[in-house]
Amino acid sequence: MDFTDQRLSYEKGMLDQQSVPESPFELLKGWMSEAIAQNVQEPYAMSLATCGADNKPSVRIVLLREVTETGIVFYTNYESAKGQDIAENPNAEALFFWHELERQIRISGSIAKIDADKSAAYFQKRPHDSQVGAWVSQPQSGEVSNREVMEQTFAQLQSDYPENSPVPTPEFWGGYEIRVEKIEFWQGRANRMHDRIVYMRDQNSSSSAWTTKRLLP
Template sequence: MSLNLQSIRQDYAKQTLSIKECAISPFNQFELWLKQAIDAKVNEPTAMNVATVDQNGMPTARIVLLKEMSQEGFIFYTNYESRKGLAIAQNPHAALTFFWPELERQVRIEGSVQKVDTQVSDVYFASRPYTSRLGAWASHQSQEITGHAQLIKEVAKLGIKYPLKVPRPDYWGGYIVIPDRVEFWQGRPSRLHDRILYEKNNDSPNLWTKVRLSP
Protein backbone atom coordinates (compact mmCIF):
# COMPACT_ATOMS: atom_id res chain seq x y z
CA MET A 1 0.00 0.00 0.00
CA SER A 2 1.14 3.56 -0.70
CA LEU A 3 -0.39 5.01 2.49
CA ASN A 4 2.07 5.64 5.29
CA LEU A 5 -0.19 4.91 8.25
CA GLN A 6 2.67 4.77 10.76
CA SER A 7 3.29 8.49 10.40
CA ILE A 8 -0.28 9.40 11.41
CA ARG A 9 -0.26 10.28 15.08
CA GLN A 10 -1.73 12.85 17.41
CA ASP A 11 -0.77 13.73 20.94
CA TYR A 12 -3.63 14.21 23.40
CA ALA A 13 -3.35 16.98 25.94
CA LYS A 14 -6.74 18.65 26.43
CA GLN A 15 -7.83 17.30 29.83
CA THR A 16 -7.04 14.94 32.69
CA LEU A 17 -9.06 12.40 34.68
CA SER A 18 -8.54 11.20 38.24
CA ILE A 19 -10.40 8.78 40.49
CA LYS A 20 -11.18 11.58 42.95
CA GLU A 21 -13.02 13.67 40.37
CA CYS A 22 -15.07 10.71 39.07
CA ALA A 23 -18.62 10.31 40.37
CA ILE A 24 -19.50 7.44 42.70
CA SER A 25 -21.74 5.91 40.03
CA PRO A 26 -20.57 5.24 36.46
CA PHE A 27 -24.02 6.27 35.26
CA ASN A 28 -23.61 9.73 36.78
CA GLN A 29 -20.10 10.01 35.37
CA PHE A 30 -21.35 8.97 31.92
CA GLU A 31 -24.21 11.47 32.06
CA LEU A 32 -21.70 14.23 32.86
CA TRP A 33 -19.42 13.27 29.98
CA LEU A 34 -22.32 12.88 27.55
CA LYS A 35 -23.62 16.34 28.46
CA GLN A 36 -20.15 17.77 27.91
CA ALA A 37 -19.98 16.03 24.53
CA ILE A 38 -23.36 17.48 23.54
CA ASP A 39 -22.38 20.97 24.76
CA ALA A 40 -19.12 20.70 22.79
CA LYS A 41 -21.18 19.88 19.67
CA VAL A 42 -19.38 16.59 19.17
CA ASN A 43 -20.48 14.92 15.95
CA GLU A 44 -23.11 12.26 16.79
CA PRO A 45 -22.49 12.28 20.58
CA THR A 46 -24.93 9.38 21.16
CA ALA A 47 -23.37 7.13 18.51
CA MET A 48 -21.92 3.94 20.00
CA ASN A 49 -20.28 0.81 18.71
CA VAL A 50 -22.25 -2.28 19.76
CA ALA A 51 -20.25 -5.50 19.73
CA THR A 52 -21.91 -8.91 20.08
CA VAL A 53 -20.80 -12.54 19.76
CA ASP A 54 -22.86 -15.21 17.99
CA GLN A 55 -23.33 -18.89 18.86
CA ASN A 56 -20.15 -19.77 16.96
CA GLY A 57 -18.06 -17.35 18.96
CA MET A 58 -17.73 -14.90 16.07
CA PRO A 59 -17.69 -11.23 17.12
CA THR A 60 -19.43 -8.57 15.08
CA ALA A 61 -19.83 -4.83 15.64
CA ARG A 62 -21.86 -1.93 14.31
CA ILE A 63 -22.72 1.68 15.17
CA VAL A 64 -26.14 2.46 16.66
CA LEU A 65 -27.54 5.39 18.64
CA LEU A 66 -28.08 5.48 22.39
CA LYS A 67 -31.70 6.47 22.98
CA GLU A 68 -32.14 6.26 26.75
CA MET A 69 -30.12 5.66 29.88
CA SER A 70 -30.90 5.22 33.56
CA GLN A 71 -29.27 3.98 36.74
CA GLU A 72 -29.88 0.48 35.37
CA GLY A 73 -28.34 0.63 31.92
CA PHE A 74 -28.12 1.89 28.35
CA ILE A 75 -30.98 1.44 25.85
CA PHE A 76 -30.97 1.21 22.07
CA TYR A 77 -33.64 0.07 19.59
CA THR A 78 -33.40 -2.29 16.64
CA ASN A 79 -34.95 -5.19 14.74
CA TYR A 80 -34.96 -8.27 16.97
CA GLU A 81 -34.50 -10.46 13.87
CA SER A 82 -31.40 -8.59 12.69
CA ARG A 83 -27.94 -10.10 12.95
CA LYS A 84 -27.34 -8.30 16.22
CA GLY A 85 -30.74 -9.41 17.53
CA LEU A 86 -30.05 -13.05 16.73
CA ALA A 87 -26.60 -12.82 18.33
CA ILE A 88 -28.09 -11.34 21.50
CA ALA A 89 -30.71 -14.10 21.62
CA GLN A 90 -27.91 -16.68 21.47
CA ASN A 91 -25.46 -14.84 23.73
CA PRO A 92 -27.11 -12.08 25.79
CA HIS A 93 -23.98 -10.01 26.38
CA ALA A 94 -22.58 -6.96 24.60
CA ALA A 95 -19.86 -4.34 24.68
CA LEU A 96 -20.50 -0.67 23.91
CA THR A 97 -17.90 1.93 22.95
CA PHE A 98 -18.42 5.68 22.71
CA PHE A 99 -15.66 7.74 21.06
CA TRP A 100 -15.61 11.52 21.26
CA PRO A 101 -12.39 12.54 19.48
CA GLU A 102 -13.11 16.25 19.88
CA LEU A 103 -12.76 15.75 23.65
CA GLU A 104 -10.09 13.02 23.35
CA ARG A 105 -12.37 10.64 25.27
CA GLN A 106 -13.91 7.23 24.99
CA VAL A 107 -16.15 5.12 27.22
CA ARG A 108 -16.20 1.33 27.20
CA ILE A 109 -19.18 -0.58 28.65
CA GLU A 110 -19.54 -4.35 29.06
CA GLY A 111 -22.50 -6.25 30.42
CA SER A 112 -25.59 -8.35 29.92
CA VAL A 113 -28.44 -7.54 27.54
CA GLN A 114 -32.19 -7.98 27.79
CA LYS A 115 -35.24 -6.66 26.00
CA VAL A 116 -36.99 -3.68 27.53
CA ASP A 117 -40.69 -3.90 28.43
CA THR A 118 -43.03 -3.81 25.45
CA GLN A 119 -44.65 -0.65 26.80
CA VAL A 120 -41.28 1.12 26.74
CA SER A 121 -40.75 0.06 23.13
CA ASP A 122 -44.29 1.16 22.23
CA VAL A 123 -43.75 4.64 23.65
CA TYR A 124 -40.46 5.14 21.85
CA PHE A 125 -41.75 3.73 18.56
CA ALA A 126 -44.71 6.12 18.65
CA SER A 127 -42.31 9.05 19.10
CA ARG A 128 -40.40 8.27 15.89
CA PRO A 129 -41.12 10.15 12.64
CA TYR A 130 -43.90 8.63 10.55
CA THR A 131 -41.55 7.55 7.75
CA SER A 132 -39.19 5.90 10.23
CA ARG A 133 -42.07 3.86 11.62
CA LEU A 134 -42.95 2.71 8.12
CA GLY A 135 -39.29 1.90 7.54
CA ALA A 136 -39.23 -0.43 10.54
CA TRP A 137 -41.95 -2.48 8.80
CA ALA A 138 -40.37 -2.29 5.36
CA SER A 139 -36.88 -3.37 6.42
CA HIS A 140 -36.26 -7.02 7.25
CA GLN A 141 -32.90 -6.04 8.63
CA SER A 142 -29.80 -8.00 7.57
CA GLN A 143 -31.73 -9.99 4.93
CA GLU A 144 -30.74 -9.83 1.25
CA ILE A 145 -32.76 -7.57 -1.06
CA THR A 146 -32.73 -6.87 -4.81
CA GLY A 147 -32.16 -3.13 -4.49
CA HIS A 148 -33.20 0.13 -2.86
CA ALA A 149 -36.29 0.30 -5.07
CA GLN A 150 -37.66 -2.73 -3.25
CA LEU A 151 -37.66 -0.75 0.00
CA ILE A 152 -39.31 2.28 -1.60
CA LYS A 153 -42.13 0.14 -3.01
CA GLU A 154 -42.66 -1.54 0.34
CA VAL A 155 -42.82 1.78 2.18
CA ALA A 156 -45.37 3.07 -0.37
CA LYS A 157 -47.60 0.04 0.19
CA LEU A 158 -47.30 0.40 3.95
CA GLY A 159 -48.21 4.09 3.70
CA ILE A 160 -51.53 3.06 2.14
CA LYS A 161 -52.08 0.41 4.79
CA TYR A 162 -51.15 2.74 7.68
CA PRO A 163 -52.09 6.30 6.56
CA LEU A 164 -52.05 7.69 10.10
CA LYS A 165 -51.20 5.33 12.95
CA VAL A 166 -48.35 2.86 12.49
CA PRO A 167 -48.26 0.04 15.09
CA ARG A 168 -44.94 -1.25 16.36
CA PRO A 169 -43.88 -4.54 14.72
CA ASP A 170 -43.50 -7.40 17.20
CA TYR A 171 -39.98 -7.96 15.87
CA TRP A 172 -38.83 -4.39 16.63
CA GLY A 173 -38.01 -2.93 20.03
CA GLY A 174 -35.48 -1.98 22.63
CA TYR A 175 -32.57 -3.62 24.39
CA ILE A 176 -30.99 -2.51 27.63
CA VAL A 177 -27.32 -3.18 28.29
CA ILE A 178 -26.86 -3.68 32.04
CA PRO A 179 -23.17 -3.06 32.72
CA ASP A 180 -20.73 -4.96 34.89
CA ARG A 181 -17.76 -2.84 33.80
CA VAL A 182 -17.56 0.78 32.66
CA GLU A 183 -14.25 2.38 31.71
CA PHE A 184 -13.63 6.08 31.15
CA TRP A 185 -10.62 6.90 28.97
CA GLN A 186 -9.07 10.34 28.71
CA GLY A 187 -6.29 10.90 26.19
CA ARG A 188 -3.00 12.21 27.63
CA PRO A 189 0.39 13.18 26.20
CA SER A 190 2.93 10.50 25.23
CA ARG A 191 0.17 7.87 25.23
CA LEU A 192 0.13 7.92 29.06
CA HIS A 193 -3.66 8.02 29.05
CA ASP A 194 -5.95 8.21 32.08
CA ARG A 195 -8.13 5.12 32.45
CA ILE A 196 -10.65 4.82 35.30
CA LEU A 197 -12.52 1.52 35.58
CA TYR A 198 -15.78 0.99 37.47
CA GLU A 199 -16.63 -2.61 38.37
CA LYS A 200 -19.89 -3.76 39.91
CA ASN A 201 -19.64 -4.98 43.50
CA ASN A 202 -20.91 -8.58 43.53
CA ASP A 203 -21.95 -8.32 47.19
CA SER A 204 -23.79 -5.03 46.71
CA PRO A 205 -25.06 -4.66 43.11
CA ASN A 206 -25.75 -0.94 43.55
CA LEU A 207 -22.17 -0.23 44.61
CA TRP A 208 -19.18 0.15 42.29
CA THR A 209 -15.45 -0.02 42.88
CA LYS A 210 -13.13 2.34 41.02
CA VAL A 211 -9.55 1.63 40.03
CA ARG A 212 -6.98 3.27 37.78
CA LEU A 213 -5.64 1.18 34.92
CA SER A 214 -2.29 1.44 33.21
CA PRO A 215 -2.61 2.87 29.73
Protein backbone atom coordinates in the same frame (compact mmCIF):
# COMPACT_ATOMS: atom_id res chain seq x y z
CA MET B 1 -1.56 3.61 2.38
CA ASP B 2 0.73 4.03 5.32
CA PHE B 3 -0.29 5.89 8.47
CA THR B 4 2.71 5.02 10.66
CA ASP B 5 3.84 8.66 10.90
CA GLN B 6 0.41 9.96 11.83
CA ARG B 7 -0.05 10.71 15.52
CA LEU B 8 -1.71 13.35 17.65
CA SER B 9 -0.86 14.43 21.15
CA TYR B 10 -3.94 14.33 23.39
CA GLU B 11 -3.92 17.20 25.87
CA LYS B 12 -7.49 18.28 26.49
CA GLY B 13 -8.22 16.76 29.89
CA MET B 14 -7.37 14.43 32.74
CA LEU B 15 -9.06 11.82 34.88
CA ASP B 16 -8.19 11.14 38.48
CA GLN B 17 -9.34 8.10 40.48
CA GLN B 18 -9.67 10.22 43.66
CA SER B 19 -12.02 12.75 42.15
CA VAL B 20 -14.39 10.61 40.06
CA PRO B 21 -17.95 10.26 41.41
CA GLU B 22 -19.02 7.06 43.20
CA SER B 23 -21.52 6.21 40.50
CA PRO B 24 -20.29 5.73 36.93
CA PHE B 25 -23.71 6.87 35.70
CA GLU B 26 -22.99 10.31 37.11
CA LEU B 27 -19.71 10.46 35.18
CA LEU B 28 -21.36 9.05 32.04
CA LYS B 29 -24.07 11.71 32.14
CA GLY B 30 -21.48 14.41 32.90
CA TRP B 31 -19.30 13.39 29.94
CA MET B 32 -22.36 13.11 27.70
CA SER B 33 -23.45 16.64 28.68
CA GLU B 34 -19.96 17.97 27.92
CA ALA B 35 -19.98 16.23 24.53
CA ILE B 36 -23.32 17.88 23.71
CA ALA B 37 -22.04 21.27 24.93
CA GLN B 38 -18.92 20.87 22.74
CA ASN B 39 -21.12 20.13 19.70
CA VAL B 40 -19.86 16.59 19.16
CA GLN B 41 -22.03 15.35 16.31
CA GLU B 42 -24.33 12.52 17.44
CA PRO B 43 -22.44 11.94 20.71
CA TYR B 44 -25.03 9.24 21.48
CA ALA B 45 -23.91 7.12 18.48
CA MET B 46 -22.09 4.08 19.83
CA SER B 47 -20.40 1.03 18.40
CA LEU B 48 -22.12 -2.09 19.67
CA ALA B 49 -20.18 -5.36 19.71
CA THR B 50 -21.99 -8.66 19.98
CA CYS B 51 -20.91 -12.25 19.53
CA GLY B 52 -23.23 -15.13 18.71
CA ALA B 53 -22.75 -18.86 19.15
CA ASP B 54 -20.35 -18.93 16.19
CA ASN B 55 -17.82 -17.00 18.35
CA LYS B 56 -17.37 -14.40 15.61
CA PRO B 57 -17.64 -10.85 16.98
CA SER B 58 -19.68 -8.34 15.06
CA VAL B 59 -19.81 -4.57 15.51
CA ARG B 60 -22.06 -1.77 14.23
CA ILE B 61 -23.29 1.68 15.25
CA VAL B 62 -26.57 2.13 17.10
CA LEU B 63 -28.02 5.19 18.84
CA LEU B 64 -28.11 5.41 22.60
CA ARG B 65 -31.66 6.49 23.48
CA GLU B 66 -31.66 6.48 27.29
CA VAL B 67 -29.40 6.15 30.29
CA THR B 68 -31.44 4.40 33.01
CA GLU B 69 -30.49 3.70 36.63
CA THR B 70 -29.10 0.31 35.62
CA GLY B 71 -27.88 0.66 32.07
CA ILE B 72 -28.15 2.08 28.57
CA VAL B 73 -30.96 1.56 26.08
CA PHE B 74 -30.99 1.36 22.27
CA TYR B 75 -33.66 0.28 19.77
CA THR B 76 -33.42 -2.14 16.90
CA ASN B 77 -35.00 -5.06 15.07
CA TYR B 78 -35.06 -8.12 17.34
CA GLU B 79 -34.70 -10.41 14.31
CA SER B 80 -31.62 -8.64 12.93
CA ALA B 81 -28.15 -10.19 12.92
CA LYS B 82 -27.40 -8.41 16.21
CA GLY B 83 -30.74 -9.62 17.64
CA GLN B 84 -29.76 -13.19 16.79
CA ASP B 85 -26.33 -12.74 18.36
CA ILE B 86 -27.95 -11.40 21.53
CA ALA B 87 -30.41 -14.31 21.67
CA GLU B 88 -27.44 -16.70 21.56
CA ASN B 89 -25.13 -14.73 23.87
CA PRO B 90 -26.39 -11.82 26.00
CA ASN B 91 -22.93 -10.35 26.64
CA ALA B 92 -22.17 -7.17 24.74
CA GLU B 93 -19.98 -4.09 24.78
CA ALA B 94 -20.70 -0.56 23.59
CA LEU B 95 -18.10 2.05 22.73
CA PHE B 96 -18.26 5.81 22.37
CA PHE B 97 -15.35 7.78 20.87
CA TRP B 98 -15.45 11.56 20.90
CA HIS B 99 -12.45 12.89 19.09
CA GLU B 100 -13.27 16.49 20.02
CA LEU B 101 -12.86 15.65 23.72
CA GLU B 102 -10.15 12.98 23.27
CA ARG B 103 -12.35 10.55 25.18
CA GLN B 104 -13.69 7.05 24.83
CA ILE B 105 -16.12 5.17 27.04
CA ARG B 106 -16.48 1.37 27.00
CA ILE B 107 -19.59 -0.13 28.55
CA SER B 108 -20.12 -3.85 28.98
CA GLY B 109 -22.75 -6.03 30.53
CA SER B 110 -25.58 -8.35 29.68
CA ILE B 111 -28.39 -7.33 27.37
CA ALA B 112 -32.11 -7.84 27.89
CA LYS B 113 -35.19 -6.68 25.98
CA ILE B 114 -36.98 -3.78 27.66
CA ASP B 115 -40.74 -3.83 28.36
CA ALA B 116 -42.83 -4.10 25.19
CA ASP B 117 -44.98 -1.17 26.42
CA LYS B 118 -41.95 1.08 26.67
CA SER B 119 -40.78 0.06 23.19
CA ALA B 120 -44.25 0.77 21.80
CA ALA B 121 -44.32 4.20 23.47
CA TYR B 122 -40.98 5.08 21.86
CA PHE B 123 -41.99 3.65 18.45
CA GLN B 124 -45.13 5.79 18.45
CA LYS B 125 -43.02 8.90 19.16
CA ARG B 126 -40.82 8.34 16.08
CA PRO B 127 -41.50 10.21 12.83
CA HIS B 128 -44.12 8.53 10.65
CA ASP B 129 -41.68 7.62 7.87
CA SER B 130 -39.21 6.06 10.34
CA GLN B 131 -42.07 3.92 11.63
CA VAL B 132 -42.82 2.82 8.07
CA GLY B 133 -39.09 2.21 7.51
CA ALA B 134 -39.00 -0.20 10.44
CA TRP B 135 -41.69 -2.32 8.74
CA VAL B 136 -39.79 -2.24 5.41
CA SER B 137 -36.58 -3.48 7.04
CA GLN B 138 -37.94 -6.84 8.10
CA PRO B 139 -36.01 -8.94 8.71
CA GLN B 140 -33.27 -6.34 9.21
CA SER B 141 -29.96 -7.80 7.97
CA GLY B 142 -31.81 -10.15 5.57
CA GLU B 143 -30.92 -10.07 1.87
CA VAL B 144 -32.96 -7.94 -0.54
CA SER B 145 -32.59 -8.36 -4.28
CA ASN B 146 -32.46 -4.64 -5.09
CA ARG B 147 -33.37 -1.15 -3.83
CA GLU B 148 -36.54 -1.03 -5.92
CA VAL B 149 -38.07 -3.83 -3.86
CA MET B 150 -37.49 -1.76 -0.71
CA GLU B 151 -38.93 1.37 -2.31
CA GLN B 152 -42.05 -0.45 -3.52
CA THR B 153 -42.66 -1.86 -0.04
CA PHE B 154 -42.13 1.61 1.44
CA ALA B 155 -44.62 3.18 -1.00
CA GLN B 156 -47.17 0.41 -0.37
CA LEU B 157 -46.92 0.87 3.40
CA GLN B 158 -47.19 4.63 3.07
CA SER B 159 -50.47 4.20 1.23
CA ASP B 160 -51.68 1.61 3.80
CA TYR B 161 -50.74 3.99 6.63
CA PRO B 162 -51.04 7.57 5.37
CA GLU B 163 -49.56 10.43 7.40
CA ASN B 164 -51.67 10.96 10.57
CA SER B 165 -52.87 7.35 10.68
CA PRO B 166 -51.15 5.27 13.36
CA VAL B 167 -48.53 2.74 12.27
CA PRO B 168 -48.72 -0.38 14.46
CA THR B 169 -45.66 -1.15 16.56
CA PRO B 170 -43.96 -4.22 15.08
CA GLU B 171 -43.52 -7.15 17.44
CA PHE B 172 -40.09 -7.71 15.97
CA TRP B 173 -38.86 -4.24 16.92
CA GLY B 174 -37.97 -2.74 20.29
CA GLY B 175 -35.44 -1.72 22.86
CA TYR B 176 -32.60 -3.54 24.55
CA GLU B 177 -30.92 -2.48 27.75
CA ILE B 178 -27.27 -3.24 28.40
CA ARG B 179 -27.24 -3.72 32.18
CA VAL B 180 -23.92 -2.22 33.02
CA GLU B 181 -21.39 -4.42 34.81
CA LYS B 182 -18.26 -2.52 33.79
CA ILE B 183 -17.55 0.97 32.41
CA GLU B 184 -14.18 2.31 31.42
CA PHE B 185 -13.60 6.04 31.02
CA TRP B 186 -10.57 6.91 28.87
CA GLN B 187 -9.07 10.35 28.62
CA GLY B 188 -6.24 10.87 26.14
CA ARG B 189 -3.06 12.42 27.58
CA ALA B 190 0.30 13.47 26.14
CA ASN B 191 3.06 10.89 25.49
CA ARG B 192 0.60 7.97 25.40
CA MET B 193 0.22 8.35 29.21
CA HIS B 194 -3.56 8.18 28.91
CA ASP B 195 -5.88 8.05 31.93
CA ARG B 196 -8.07 4.95 32.21
CA ILE B 197 -10.46 4.52 35.12
CA VAL B 198 -12.66 1.45 35.13
CA TYR B 199 -15.73 0.93 37.33
CA MET B 200 -16.87 -2.59 38.15
CA ARG B 201 -20.19 -3.43 39.72
CA ASP B 202 -19.65 -5.00 43.11
CA GLN B 203 -20.72 -8.65 42.71
CA ASN B 204 -21.15 -9.18 46.49
CA SER B 205 -23.47 -6.28 47.02
CA SER B 206 -27.17 -6.25 46.26
CA SER B 207 -27.09 -2.46 46.09
CA SER B 208 -25.35 -0.76 43.22
CA ALA B 209 -21.89 -0.38 44.76
CA TRP B 210 -18.93 0.07 42.45
CA THR B 211 -15.21 -0.38 42.75
CA THR B 212 -12.77 1.55 40.59
CA LYS B 213 -9.29 0.81 39.26
CA ARG B 214 -6.77 2.75 37.23
CA LEU B 215 -5.52 0.77 34.24
CA LEU B 216 -2.24 1.11 32.39
CA PRO B 217 -2.77 2.89 29.10
